[in-house]
Amino acid sequence: MNEHDWLGERFAEHQDRLHAVAYKMLRSPSDADDAVQEAWLRVSRADHSQVENPAGWLTTVVARVCLNMLEARRARREEPAGALPPEPATPQASISPSGPADPQDEAQLADSVGVALMVVLDTLTPAERLAFVLHDVFDVSFAEIGTVIDRTPAAARQLASRARRRVQGAAAASDAARSRKRDVIAAFLAASRNGDFTALLALLDPDAVTGDVRGAEAVAAFFSGRAQAARLALVDGVPAAVYAYRGMPKAVFTFTLDHGKISCIAVDADPDRLRDLDIVFLSTGNRV
Known part of the structure; x- marks a missing residue:
């Protein structure tokens, strides 16, 4: 040979x-x-x-x-x-x-x-x-x-x-990825992308707040048709949404739930804080 x-x-x-x-x-x-x-x-x-x-x-x-x-x-x-x-x-x-x-x-x-x-x-x-x-x-x-x-x-x-x-x-974090919170955030992103005001309203607590926007109807109107580039993710092991550009996180959306409804959506776009976060995009979280 x-x-x-x-x-x-x-x-x-x-x-x-x-x-x-x-x-x-x-x-x-x-x-x-x-x-x-x-x-x-x-x-x-x-x-x-x-x-x-x-x-x-x-x-x-x-x-x-x-x-x-x-x-x-x-x-x-x-x-x-x-x-x-x-x-x-x-x-x-x-x-x-x-x-x-x-x-x-x-x-x-x-x-x-x-x-x-x-x-x-x-x-x-x-x-x-x-x-x-x-x-x-x-x-x-x-x-x-x-x-x-x-x-x-x-x-x-x-x-x-x-x-x-x-x-x-x-x-x-796999349990968190399968949690109710993950499902609620995924539904919220889909409704936001599709401009589905009724679906957004159903996911929000009546007293929901995001920034200076208060009340379920105002928050639903604010996000309706938005979040086009947000993706479902685990942020430090907790379900959230992340906007990334060319692979770099630019903003993180964290959600507070009260009895299964979203009561608060906080947005953090500080580059220094984002660099310290452990972000894992979920495979089921397609770009929305």
Whole structure:
């Protein structure tokens, strides 16, 4: 067997794992396909005579390709279009470099990083995303991760820890995302967008207030036809609405509910305060 055939067999052997890494990083099946194809072009031209761990080496190459794609996407302030597609059916046991995973560990992993990961992933920097995904999902060492992002193993560990806290926060906030408050805010944004005065009025407390505007009818009239660019979000774990321009939050709308009705809508557009907020746009909160 010549070297090219050997490399082709190793790549095919680990292709499911490589695609899983790329999908977790890029959360787009087509982008993941592109990343794996680019990785093959790179490894087919590279000197692999000193490679002792093909799985680790190929994972590193794919990770570098994904990192470049993420940085390019971030520079364009690009958001993946449409709803999140279903995750490819790749068994966790087949993508763990240390061998088959324990079923209980798999269940814990799914609980901790499944939905929460998809919600919060786009809020991470490319380096944070890579460190978290490679270490927590695919058990890649921090030493290997450090070579991909040109950081020390300690720095890679810090990036993964920071990302993990965000993901855990998103998981803890999942109950809030499903709460009555979230549903009320989503309905309010939809009614505002559509100029549905009656629907707005039904969501408001009779004594509702926003700024200097007081009373349900006045508040409904004020917001009717507005909020065209507001999005449903979790702000410090609490359902709210956020207006963002080119990915940067410009205003946050916080809602106070009294017996299920909106009694107060406060608007904060102070850039210094906005920078300190933890904002996660909800996948069901389409631009309205």
